[in-house]
Amino acid sequence: MKQGITPIDVENTFGKDEIIVSKTNLKGHITYVNDVFCRLAEMPEEEAIGAPHNVIRHPDMPRSIFYFLWQQIQSKKEIFAYVKNMAKSGKYYWVFAHVTPTIDADGNIVGFHSSRRAAPKNEIDLISKLYDEIRSVEKSYSNSKQGMEAGVDYIKNLLLDKGMTYDEFVWSVGD
Structure with a gap:
């Protein structure tokens, strides 16, 4: 779908x-969607x-944000992120x-699940600038x-400067 969409x-x-x-x-192909x-x-x-x-990826999304996402979920951890679709x-x-x-009964990753809510406007303003x-x-x-690696380094340095983990930063946006 995305190809040729402006x-x-x-x-x-x-x-x-x-x-x-x-x-x-596991390959990121959709197996279920709700209405x-x-x-x-x-x-x-x-x-x-x-x-x-x-x-549904919007070209305004930095590739490095998806790097963080994939690192987390492939490590069997959840992640929260602001995403423009x-x-x-x-x-x-x-x-x-x-x-x-x-995760299946044997502890293997067999797919991924995403639940998304509308992001509040004030949080979008801050995140879109970042x-x-x-x-x-x-x-x-x-x-x-x-470029993606430089973006990852930029994020890591930002988090280091703030003295926060990625998760702490994401949850602080609404504060």
Whole structure:
């Protein structure tokens, strides 16, 4: 879906009591979506199932944020993150995501589960400025891998300066 979609500066919104739910397999392909996901992504369930989850990734998202996400969930830990997603029309929607690995009875990761709520406007304002800074660092490198690594270093240094872990920082945004 994402290929050829031009982002537009129009927001899809959803209620503070609504939750977007999706599940993926180990390769990040969607295995389940709820109706809120379908409505916001502007995609029928039949189209979403089997698609890579990054089909809703907005180009404003720094790659290094997803690095942190994957590091956590592949270590069998949950992560919370602010994410800007993109609908099929190019509209955007901000979420506060809770992503967890799905573990089988033998302790193996068999997939991933994400529940997302609407992110409050004041938190989006702060996070979007930070993400702009991180993207600027990433884009200052012609090699995308080096750019992502520089973005990760930028985040690590920011957290070090604040004396916080990633989780502590995310939870402090609303304070």
